Amino acid sequence: MNLKIAVLPGDGIGPEVILQAKKALYAIAEVYNHEFVFEDALMGAVAIDKTGTPLPEQTLNLCLNTDAVLLGAIGDPKYDNNPNAKVRPEQGLLKLRKELGLFANIRPIKPYKALIESSPLKREIIEGADFTIFRELTGGAYFGTKTLNEEGTHASDLCEYTEEEITRIAHLAFKSAQNRRKKLTLVDKANVLETSRLWRKVVQKVSENYPDVVLDFLFVDNAAMQLILNPKQFDVILTENLFGDILSDEASVITGSIGLLPSASLGEKNALFEPIHGSYPQAKGKNIANPIASILAAGMLLEHFGLTKEANVVFAAVKKAIEYKVVTIDLKPDSKFGTNEVGEFVSNFI
Amino acid sequence: MNLKIAVLPGDGIGPEVILQAKKALYAIAEVYNHEFVFEDALMGAVAIDKTGTPLPEQTLNLCLNTDAVLLGAIGDPKYDNNPNAKVRPEQGLLKLRKELGLFANIRPIKPYKALIESSPLKREIIEGADFTIFRELTGGAYFGTKTLNEEGTHASDLCEYTEEEITRIAHLAFKSAQNRRKKLTLVDKANVLETSRLWRKVVQKVSENYPDVVLDFLFVDNAAMQLILNPKQFDVILTENLFGDILSDEASVITGSIGLLPSASLGEKNALFEPIHGSYPQAKGKNIANPIASILAAGMLLEHFGLTKEANVVFAAVKKAIEYKVVTIDLKPDSKFGTNEVGEFVSNFI
Numbered sequence: 001m002n003l004k005i006a007v008l009p010g011d012g013i014g015p016e017v018i019l020q021a022k023k024a025l026y027a028i029a030e031v032y033n034h035e036f037v038f039e040d041a042l043m044g045a046v047a048i049d050k051t052g053t054p055l056p057e058q059t060l061n062l063c064l065n066t067d068a069v070l071l072g073a074i075g076d077p078k079y080d081n082n083p084n085a086k087v088r089p090e091q092g093l094l095k096l097r098k099e100l101g102l103f104a105n106i107r108p109i110k111p112y113k114a115l116i117e118s119s120p121l122k123r124e125i126i127e128g129a130d131f132t133i134f135r136e137l138t139g140g141a142y143f144g145t146k147t148l149n150e151e152g153t154h155a156s157d158l159c160e161y162t163e164e165e166i167t168r169i170a171h172l173a174f175k176s177a178q179n180r181r182k183k184l185t186l187v188d189k190a191n192v193l194e195t196s197r198l199w200r201k202v203v204q205k206v207s208e209n210y211p212d213v214v215l216d217f218l219f220v221d222n223a224a225m226q227l228i229l230n231p232k233q234f235d236v237i238l239t240e241n242l243f244g245d246i247l248s249d250e251a252s253v254i255t256g257s258i259g260l261l262p263s264a265s266l267g268e269k270n271a272l273f274e275p276i277h278g279s280y281p282q283a284k285g286k287n288i289a290n291p292i293a294s295i296l297a298a299g300m301l302l303e304h305f306g307l308t309k310e311a312n313v314v315f316a317a318v319k320k321a322i323e324y325k326v327v328t329i330d331l332k333p334d335s336k337f338g339t340n341e342v343g344e345f346v347s348n349f350i
Numbered sequence: 351m352n353l354k355i356a357v358l359p360g361d362g363i364g365p366e367v368i369l370q371a372k373k374a375l376y377a378i379a380e381v382y383n384h385e386f387v388f389e390d391a392l393m394g395a396v397a398i399d400k401t402g403t404p405l406p407e408q409t410l411n412l413c414l415n416t417d418a419v420l421l422g423a424i425g426d427p428k429y430d431n432n433p434n435a436k437v438r439p440e441q442g443l444l445k446l447r448k449e450l451g452l453f454a455n456i457r458p459i460k461p462y463k464a465l466i467e468s469s470p471l472k473r474e475i476i477e478g479a480d481f482t483i484f485r486e487l488t489g490g491a492y493f494g495t496k497t498l499n500e501e502g503t504h505a506s507d508l509c510e511y512t513e514e515e516i517t518r519i520a521h522l523a524f525k526s527a528q529n530r531r532k533k534l535t536l537v538d539k540a541n542v543l544e545t546s547r548l549w550r551k552v553v554q555k556v557s558e559n560y561p562d563v564v565l566d567f568l569f570v571d572n573a574a575m576q577l578i579l580n581p582k583q584f585d586v587i588l589t590e591n592l593f594g595d596i597l598s599d600e601a602s603v604i605t606g607s608i609g610l611l612p613s614a615s616l617g618e619k620n621a622l623f624e625p626i627h628g629s630y631p632q633a634k635g636k637n638i639a640n641p642i643a644s645i646l647a648a649g650m651l652l653e654h655f656g657l658t659k660e661a662n663v664v665f666a667a668v669k670k671a672i673e674y675k676v677v678t679i680d681l682k683p684d685s686k687f688g689t690n691e692v693g694e695f696v697s698n699f700i
């Protein structure tokens with residue numbers, strides 16, 4: 001297969017971890033006779049520094065015209081702590097999601113047996129947990145009108161949803177549930193928010209097409225609790241943008257490290273793959289960042305293009321690295337392996 | 351001291367648990383020579399059933415003219431699963447918070463030594479954790495304009511904040527931090543939301559009055575993760591309404607049961623005390639609901655009126671019940687003690 005892949009290394013540890021994902025993909029291409037062409041482009045704080053804008057026209061055009069995008073991470077504390085900054089790295093990411101129409105962000109959560117002890121949760125709570133979060137990615141308060149009055153004393157964010165936006169991701173989530181344990185949990189705050197009531201109504205309607213899937217509802221406050229009390233109860237979780245942001249980061253604790261979790265963001269035409277962790281600027285350049293999430297993101301990319309065998313080889317190689325304890329210090333505080341060594345081990349194993 | 355207390359038992363298990371809180375307050379009044387006058391009133395689904403509205407005029411007037419309000423819980427699944435219901439129990443609670451001006455909801459989180467094993471988190475993660483969440487309670491998306499178009503295909507919720515709303519709760523939170531370990535963490539999503547950027551700016555400004563308190567910032571997605579990875583890092587957490595709702599329920603897992611956590615909601619003139627758990631309708635009338643959160647809410651009420659000694663007696667009695675394992679089944683699956691027995695034990699101990 002020929003694939004043209006746009007690579008956006010981004011900020012902080014992004015470039016280091018993405019390099020390992022590329023290595024894995026190169027190894028796959030060689031062994032299985034594919035041709036993967038990578039083209040790097042600027043996004044995030046690094047793009048602001050070099051071009052004044054977090055998502056240069058050129059980057060966007062590249063992404064629109066490739067088969068897939070592989071993203072590292074974006075974000076820089078110099079923007080976070082300056083509430084007056086007019087240009088911020090996150091704007092680039094949000095614009096990219098919107099322009100590529102990446103409405104569904106998919107985050108599978110499943111602890112590795114060999115890492116059960118790394119979780120802050122007890123073994124009996126997490127052993128056997130296996131669920132996927134479908135987070136809506138191009139709507140809600142992320143994209144609604146924002147206001148700040150002239151005196152800077154009154155601000156607002158508008159959260160909006162339409163039936164159409166909810167319907168399209170609901171179908172994806174129900175289809176996934178059909179291939180899994182046939183349970184879908186909608187997380188919302190329907191006792192308070194109008195948008196949540198719309199979610200509940202629309203998802204109920206969509207569910208009529210999937211009579212084999214059991215649908216239930218959970219308020220987001222309760223869901224935040226249930227994820228920790230009893231994560232095994234979940235199969236597919238469907239939720240809106242901001243709730244999905246919060247819950248999927250929270251759910252990462254089940255696996256012991258956010259450095260293990262990849263995500264896929266899908267639209268009608270485009271697809272983007274990335275680790276769910278952030279740019280972790282404190283670790284930049286130290287060869288300590290965990291590359292596994294990025295490598296798994298590359299695995300999800302292969303899966304997306306129907307290269308199931310190849311994807312499974314990547315997943316198996318990561319599993320081996322974990323079993324052999326070739327992991328970074330987030331998983332083994334006294335580890336002597338760094339970002340590079342873990343990436344090297346995985347690609348050698350392919 | 352003479353106190354007039356409005357009691358709103360509410361729905362589900364509300365009446366059962368509130369009864370135990372009243373018993374504790376009666377015991378305190380007797381032993382310490384106070385006069386507490388209780389007046390019960392309707393709120394929630396029970397009020398809708400009897401009067402057509404979740405917060406009858408009479409209830410509101412009573413609450414406005416008493417020293418404090420003691421609330422059970424509200425909510426009923428028959429409203430939750432009907433996105434078209436025009437009247438809902440939660441509207442009563444939200445209106446009450448707004449009318450009483452209860453802008454600060456305070457939720458202390460601290461595990462009991464005797465219950466360390468009940469938490470899904472490992473002992474070493476939670477032992478020594480001790481923090482308080484300050485949740486803004488009368489602003490944000492809870493109270494902003496909501497819209498639903500006529501076809502029912504487009505909904506919106508507006509999240510708004512003003513400098514004044516942020517300033518007043520920030521002062522309370524900083525003062526609390528001064529009396530604790532002098533650290534305040536603002537949780538927001540300033541990389542995306544305009545309201546969050548206003549929070550960051552205003553809280554930074556308020557912090558200048560509290561040079562002895564260290565201020566730091568955390569994005570809400572990261573906070574949801576950090577609460578579980580390392581809860582000991584927190585002292586005072588300050589956040590907006592919806593984030594506070596999610597994070598404080600999540601934080602309840604640290605203590606092992608949401609049935610243990612009380613909260614105080616304070617305004618300029620009024621104060622309300624309640625367990626943080628909901629109405630838990632499945633448990634209604636079964637004498638299995640944990641009354642401890644409600645009893646502790648009564649303890650917070652005493653503390654609020656400067657009855658520190660009495661409050662400590664209540665807290666000590668609860669601690670004894672826990673040490674002697676006189677607890678409900680959420681804490682000890684084979685417990686033979688019910689709501690009544692736990693309440694009885696506590697008030698006898700006073």
Ligand SMILES: CC(C)[C@H](C(=O)O)[C@@H](O)C(=O)O
Pocket residue numbers: 074075090093245541542571
């Ligand atoms: C960087 C930030 C804007 C982003 C988000 O909130 O969506 C990140 O947290 C994520 O989850 O991908």
Ligand SMILES: CC(C)[C@H](C(=O)O)[C@@H](O)C(=O)O
Pocket residue numbers: 191192221424425440443595
């Ligand atoms: C019942 C509901 C409206 C309420 C809230 O979201 O504020 C509850 O969850 C709480 O935390 O007190």
